[in-house]
Amino acid sequence: MASITIEAITKTFGAVPVLHDIDLSIGDGEFVVLVGPSGCGKSTLLRMIAGLEDITAGEIRIDDRRINEVAPKDRDIAMVFQSYALYPHMTVADNMSYSLKLRKTAREKIAEAVGAAAGKLGLDPLLQRRPKALSGGQRQRVAMGRAIVRHPKAFLFDEPLSNLDARLREQMRAEIKRLHKSIGATSVYVTHDQIEAMTLADRIVAMHGGIIQQVGNPLDLYDRPANLFVAGFIGSPAMNFVEGHCRAGVIETTDGSKVAIPDGIQLAEGQAITIGVRPEHVRIVATPEIGTYTARVDLVEPTGFGTIVHVHLLGQDLKIYTLERGIAVVGQPMHIALDSARLHLFDRETTNRIG
Amino acid sequence: MTSTHAAAPPNGDRRTAKQKIAVRLEPWLYSAPVLILIVAIMLVPLALGVSYAFRDIRLLNPFSGAFVGLKHFRELAGDGAFRGALVNTLWWTFSSVILQFLFGLILALLLNQPFKGRALAQALCFLPWAVPSFLSGLDWAWMFNPVVGPIPHWLYALGIMSEPSNILSDPETAMWGPIVANVWWGIPFFAITMLAALQAIPKDLYEAAEIDGAGPIERFRSITVPFLAPTMAISILLRTVWIANFADLIIVMTNGGPADRTQIVASYIFTQAFRRLDFGYASAIALVLLVLLLAYSMLIVILRQTMLSRH
Amino acid sequence: MTRKRLILTVLHRLAVLAYVAFALFPLFWLLKVSVTPTSLLYTEGVRLWPSQASLEHYKFVLTHSSFPTFFLNSTIVSASTAVIVTIVSSLAGYAMSRFVFRGKYWIVGLLLLTQMFPLVMLIAPMFKMLSPLGLTNSLTGLVIVYVAFNVPFATFLMQSFFDGIPKDLEDAAMIDGATRFTAFRQIILPLTLKATTFPVGLLSFVSKFSVDFGQMMAAGVLALIPACLFFLLIQRYLVQGLTAGAVKG
Ligand SMILES: Nc1ncnc2c1ncn2[C@@H]1O[C@H](COP(=O)(O)OP(=O)(O)OP(=O)(O)O)[C@@H](O)[C@H]1O
Ligand SMILES: [Mg+2]
Numbered sequence: 045m046a047s048i049t050i051e052a053i054t055k056t057f058g059a060v061p062v063l064h065d066i067d068l069s070i071g072d073g074e075f076v077v078l079v080g081p082s083g084c085g086k087s088t089l090l091r092m093i094a095g096l097e098d099i100t101a102g103e104i105r106i107d108d109r110r111i112n113e114v115a116p117k118d119r120d121i122a123m124v125f126q127s128y129a130l131y132p133h134m135t136v137a138d139n140m141s142y143s144l145k146l147r148k149t150a151r152e153k154i155a156e157a158v159g160a161a162a163g164k165l166g167l168d169p170l171l172q173r174r175p176k177a178l179s180g181g182q183r184q185r186v187a188m189g190r191a192i193v194r195h196p197k198a199f200l201f202d203e204p205l206s207n208l209d210a211r212l213r214e215q216m217r218a219e220i221k222r223l224h225k226s227i228g229a230t231s232v233y234v235t236h237d238q239i240e241a242m243t244l245a246d247r248i249v250a251m252h253g254g255i256i257q258q259v260g261n262p263l264d265l266y267d268r269p270a271n272l273f274v275a276g277f278i279g280s281p282a283m284n285f286v287e288g289h290c291r292a293g294v295i296e297t298t299d300g301s302k303v304a305i306p307d308g309i310q311l312a313e314g315q316a317i318t319i320g321v322r323p324e325h326v327r328i329v330a331t332p333e334i335g336t337y338t339a340r341v342d343l344v345e346p347t348g349f350g351t352i353v354h355v356h357l358l359g360q361d362l363k364i365y366t367l368e369r370g371i372a373v374v375g376q377p378m379h380i381a382l383d384s385a386r387l388h389l390f391d392r393e394t395t396n397r398i399g
Numbered sequence: 400m401t402s403t404h405a406a407a408p409p410n411g412d413r414r415t416a417k418q419k420i421a422v423r424l425e426p427w428l429y430s431a432p433v434l435i436l437i438v439a440i441m442l443v444p445l446a447l448g449v450s451y452a453f454r455d456i457r458l459l460n461p462f463s464g465a466f467v468g469l470k471h472f473r474e475l476a477g478d479g480a481f482r483g484a485l486v487n488t489l490w491w492t493f494s495s496v497i498l499q500f501l502f503g504l505i506l507a508l509l510l511n512q513p514f515k516g517r518a519l520a521q522a523l524c525f526l527p528w529a530v531p532s533f534l535s536g537l538d539w540a541w542m543f544n545p546v547v548g549p550i551p552h553w554l555y556a557l558g559i560m561s562e563p564s565n566i567l568s569d570p571e572t573a574m575w576g577p578i579v580a581n582v583w584w585g586i587p588f589f590a591i592t593m594l595a596a597l598q599a600i601p602k603d604l605y606e607a608a609e610i611d612g613a614g615p616i617e618r619f620r621s622i623t624v625p626f627l628a629p630t631m632a633i634s635i636l637l638r639t640v641w642i643a644n645f646a647d648l649i650i651v652m653t654n655g656g657p658a659d660r661t662q663i664v665a666s667y668i669f670t671q672a673f674r675r676l677d678f679g680y681a682s683a684i685a686l687v688l689l690v691l692l693l694a695y696s697m698l699i700v701i702l703r704q705t706m707l708s709r710h
Numbered sequence: 711m712t713r714k715r716l717i718l719t720v721l722h723r724l725a726v727l728a729y730v731a732f733a734l735f736p737l738f739w740l741l742k743v744s745v746t747p748t749s750l751l752y753t754e755g756v757r758l759w760p761s762q763a764s765l766e767h768y769k770f771v772l773t774h775s776s777f778p779t780f781f782l783n784s785t786i787v788s789a790s791t792a793v794i795v796t797i798v799s800s801l802a803g804y805a806m807s808r809f810v811f812r813g814k815y816w817i818v819g820l821l822l823l824t825q826m827f828p829l830v831m832l833i834a835p836m837f838k839m840l841s842p843l844g845l846t847n848s849l850t851g852l853v854i855v856y857v858a859f860n861v862p863f864a865t866f867l868m869q870s871f872f873d874g875i876p877k878d879l880e881d882a883a884m885i886d887g888a889t890r891f892t893a894f895r896q897i898i899l900p901l902t903l904k905a906t907t908f909p910v911g912l913l914s915f916v917s918k919f920s921v922d923f924g925q926m927m928a929a930g931v932l933a934l935i936p937a938c939l940f941f942l943l944i945q946r947y948l949v950q951g952l953t954a955g956a957v958k959g
Binding site: 423425426427429430432433434436437439440441442443444445447448451456505506509510512514520523524525526527530534535538539541542545546547548549552583586637640641644646665668669672678681682685686688689692693696 | 722723725726729730732733734736737739740743752756758797798799801802804805806808809811813814817820821822823824825826827828829830831832833834835836838839854855857858859861862865890
């Protein structure tokens with residue numbers, strides 16, 4: 045087990061900058077998830093930790109040892125690839141034991157380690173098969189097995205579940221979590237699936253455009269997103285954003301509606317504001333009161349467990365997530381309350397959170 | 400997480416100069432054996448050969464070897480046989496390439512359909528490629544000969560010939576002999592490359608096009624051709640150059656005759672070198688051919704670039 | 711619709727049949743001439759099969775000529791050429807496929823250049839260079855020259871094979887503890903070998919099999935038999951191997 049320290053890392057491909065001044069320290073045994081949209085540089089950062097990409101500037105340390113110049117094979121880390129990268133000409137057992145053979149581990153030790161890993165992942169009946177003869181889920185397991193077999197200092201995962209169907213993904217997600225609980229190894233996990241990020245992470249690192257946007261535990265990112273990007277990225281269905289300006293102590297939205305400023309927040313007159321409110325925090329009330337809004341229902345999307353209701357409100361297609369069924373009928377008016385404690389305010393210019 | 404660094408960020412790469420050189424050198428180490436071989440076995444002799452073009456090199460003549468400057472090239476400018484060979488080379492090369500390509504493409508399309516016995520048919524159709532050029536030349540020369548071969552008799556029976564005679568000895572038709580042999584021999588090359596390219600086309604593209612209402616001709620035009628185009632361009636280029644240099648069949652079948660009507664530049668070089676043993680003159684011709692082929696290749700590459708950039 | 715389809719199918723089969731006939735007839739003629747006794751060679755020259763077939767040419771070639779020695783020599787030459795070409799061109803093809811380096815385009819240009827000039831031009835200078843080394847009349851000299859002739863095309867072929875193999879595989883191996891060269895040797899090469907030794911190696915085997923033997927059709931047929939057998943074996947891999955992705959998944 046080990047800690048990983050990333051300091052002022054910058055990466056450029058030719059003249060194209062991909063990562064800008066990344067700082068991150070990952071504690072021993074911690075499970076850190078990198079999330080962000082496609083192309084934001086997650087894989088690049090991960091591959092730099094692995095030693096597969098040169099480091100343009102900055103330093104990466106494993107347990108306080110600088111590893112910039114260390115070859116991947118000497119870093120003692122394991123990686124699970126999105127494509128799994130199983131060696132097609134080797135059996136499952138050979139795939140898993142390859143790294144140990146390269147390290148000249150004794151034969152009995154190899155057999156033992158492979159047996160243990162196979163047992164953990166339920167691979168025993170598949171050991172003599174070639175990757176070609178495995179299903180996608182089984183291949184994924186083998187890729188995991190290949191990583192855990194040699195007890196590396198750290199695990200790197202690059203979207204390991206994105207090639208699986210939704211159900212299998214859920215199952216493997218739980219399995220990875222269980223595995224991490226039992227092995228306790230330092231892990232860096234890349235995904236653009238925010239549910240995976242929320243459920244697996246000790247800490248989430250949200251990235252965008254090669255810059256770290258926020259680091260924190262999953263609920264922090266959900267409760268107090270640091271900027272518009274994180275607010276929009278974390279949570280499903282995604283947060284509603286309403287644009288407005290601070291006018292005479294209230295926020296006036298583009299359609300002229302007024303929203304009260306939450307307590308303890310100071311805004312400058314005329315400041316451009318984006319209000320964020322999560323669909324699950326929009327309340328539907330039975331009767332209009334002071335401060336509630338009324339809107340006509342545009343669209344109703346039942347998801348089974350809950351319902352997503354779309355209304356046109358505050359100059360916006362506003363989504364509401366409710367657990368009550370049959371409460372919304374398309375074309376009917378509906379009364380809506382916004383709790384000011386549940387509103388997120390962002391400065392539209394800097395996109396940063398206010399308060 | 401926006402820590403401010405007072406000092407400049409630590410350098411990303413602190414490998415020693417030696418290690419950096421090792422990294423730089425890696426691809427060269429992998430390429431070294433090929434490079435050494437090619438330079439030693441082909442490039443150095445090529446340079447020597449080029450130098451021969453400016454010297455008087457005649458085998459069996461101990462007094463030869465002197466530097467003669469551009470004498471060979473001046474001679475070449477007035478050499479009618481060489482000019483004839485140039486024209487013949489164009490004929491030979493383009494008719495061979497076009498026919499090989501067309502028949503190869505058709506064969507690839509035929510073999511790209513699944514049918515029973517396809518594997519066998521494919522193996523048999525590709526077989527001519529395994530025959531050494533020298534032997535195929537000999538074989539076809541026999542087949543064109545009315546005494547020991549059937550072809551003249553067939554042509555006669557079909558009314559194409561007034562009497563069964565050897566097309567190889569008729570100056571008007573002689574060139575077709577080696578061309579036919581070359582087509583027979585070269586179809587597999589194109590068929591194999593085209594078939595490989597065809598099989599790399601994703602099948603769902605055709606299905607999508609079919610659903611969109613495209614007929615077979617439209618599908619061929621809008622999917623097959625664009626997908627094959629890069630392979631076609633490269634293999635036609637390589638093949639053209641190769642065939643222009645390929646004299647084996649002609650030397651075996653007609654030896655340039657009758658009346659030099661099948662003499663191509665490559666076989667003319669061969670004749671100069673091994674019949675007249677004049678290596679100096681042969682090298683001069685070879686140099687001219689090399690320059691022409693380089694120019695042709697450049698032209699194709701530039702054409703391709705402009706075509707690619709236009710899309 | 712079904713009628714049209716039937717006609718198309720028939721046309722397709724007929725076309726394939728025509729191709730097979732065109733490909734095989736000259737080979738058949740070779741065989742026919744080789745079993746025709748010399749006395750009948752001219753009198754029955756145009757018959758499809760001689761009234762009396764004999765193996766006299768074969769007997770002669772095998773017993774009285776130097777063909778057996780030639781045969782053995784060319785087997786040795788071809789086999790060594792095949793092995794060396796495969797090794798050498800796979801190394802260079804790997805560099806072409808995986809590294810971005812400044813000299814790459816020069817190497818490609820050099821390889822292409824070697825395809826541009828008549829090899830006849832090289833014979834005299836090569837002779838001059840190899841004779842002081844005592845290689846002119848030896849199999850070693852022959853092997854070196856054949857390897858050099860075959861390597862450019864083989865390198866391009868290898869490069870396209872490697873292009874079809876995902877880079878993730880080496881990355882995985884290097885993380886597993888292999889150097890790049892180990893990864894190349896243990897992971898990438900075995901994967902291509904299945905698909906490439908055949909085309910790359912044996913192709914040079916086939917094309918160089920019959921260097922120059924007597925002008926006897928029988929010798930030709932004899933030399934052709936192994937070449938054709940090999941070719942029948944390899945041609946399947948050739949198409950497969952050329953199809954990028956043959957080794958994926
Ligand atoms: N070898 C390379 N050369 C040039 N640019 C590259 C290279 N590899 C990646 N990039 C660029 O770097 C950026 C970040 O790529 P990266 O693969 O890290 O994204 P990612 O966050 O992993 O995206 P995804 O979620 O799609 O996997 C992209 O814009 C990509 O185009
Ligand atoms: Mg990625």
